[in-house]
Amino acid sequence: DTEVTQTPKHLVMGMTNKKSLKCEQHMGHRAMYWYKQKAKKPPELMFVYSYEKLSINESVPSRFSPECPNSSLLNLHLHALQPEDSALYLCASSQDRGAAKQFFGPGTRLTVL
C-alpha cells in the first residue's frame, strides 16, 4: 500500500465551527506533514511530525492544531478559522524526517465562509 489517504475531500465550514481533517498512511513511514496550498501557489509547510512527536511548527496560528494519535494517523483540528484560511490542505509522509521523498495525499479542499 503506497497511498496516503485524506478525509474529507471537501469541507465547508463557518468561522465559528470546529472541524477536523484526517490523514492516514500504511507505508510504515515515521514522518508526516501538513501543507497548505493556495491557488496557483506552491505548497507551504505547516507542521512536521516525526515518530509521533511534533518536530516543526512553521509559525502556524493556534486556530490550527495538529495531532498524531499513532504512527499511521495525522489529524488537523480547525477552530475559529478565517475566510483567508480557505485552501487545499495536503498531508504527506516520508520514511522518516531525514528522508527526502515525500508522498502526498489527495488533499482536503477547505472553504471557510
Place this chain on the structure above:
Amino acid sequence: RKEVEQDPGPFNVPEGATVAFNCTYSNSASQSFFWYRQDCRKEPKLLMSVYSSGNEDGRFTAQLNRASQYISLLIRDSKLSDSATYLCVVNSYSGGYQKVTFGTGTKLQVIP
C-alpha cells in the same frame, strides 16, 4: 530572492515537441532535488529525483548543475497527458530534518 525560482509559464507546446524547464535555487548547501507534477486541483506527485550525473526516465530527463545552482527537466515527444504544473523541489538537511522548499511551478499545456 526566492529560495527556489521557476518560470511560471505557461509553456504552450504542440504534441510531439520537446520542452525544457529550468529551476534555480539559492541555498548552496541544498542536498537533494526532485521534480513533482501537479495536475489541476490534485496533489503533487513525485515525477523523478535529480542527480548530478543526470538521469532519464522514458521521455523525461533531469539534470543538476551544482556549480550554477540550477536543475532542469526535459520532456521529449510531449503528450497531451503531460499537461500539468511541474514543481521543482529542493531539500536541505539541517538539524536532523529535511527542509523541503517548493518552487512556484511551471505550467505546461500540450496542444493537439
